[in-house]
Amino acid sequence: MQRRSNARVFARCCTRLLVKTKSxxxxxxxxxxxxxxxxxxxxxxxxxxxxxxxxxxxxGNRGGVLVDPSEERLKSxxxxxxxxxxxxxxxxxxxxxxxxxxxxxxxxxAPQGNVTxxxxxxxxxxxxxxxx
Numbered sequence: 001m002q003r004r005s006n007a008r009v010f011a012r013c014c015t016r017l018l019v020k021t022k023s024x025x026x027x028x029x030x031x032x033x034x035x036x037x038x039x040x041x042x043x044x045x046x047x048x049x050x051x052x053x054x055x056x057x058x059x060g061n062r063g064g065v066l067v068d069p070s071e072e073r074l075k076s077x078x079x080x081x082x083x084x085x086x087x088x089x090x091x092x093x094x095x096x097x098x099x100x101x102x103x104x105x106x107x108x109x110a111p112q113g114n115v116t117x118x119x120x121x122x123x124x125x126x127x128x129x130x131x132x
Contacts, residue, residue, distance in 0.1 A: 041056035
């Protein structure tokens with residue numbers, strides 16, 4: 001009788017160890033003079049060369065009275081999107097985090113007109129490779 005109960009306890013412990021919680025990733029990337037911060041379940045290289053594939057974007061159900069306008073803007077921008085591809089040169093940082101946070105958009109610079117610059121990798125303007 002004692003052997004069976006020990007086996008059950010061992011089996012329960014092993015199944016708890018095998019159950020892995022789903023990872024949450026924070027993806028920071030630049031888009032038209034803004035810094036986007038998204039939380040997603042899946043991030044990878046994907047099938048398109050030089051693009052980061054982001055799937056299952058997480059939007060929290062915060063039942064409070066206060067509404068973050070940047071998160072609402074992101075909800076509407078990514079509504080119905082199953083998977084998005086972000087150019088590799090636009091990605092600032094990707095972190096695996098313990099829990100999701102609030103998605104947001106942070107303005108990097110004040111707009112200076114209606115001209116949009118072509119996206120370039122950081123440090124590519126006016127410098128030669130290998131020279132600072």
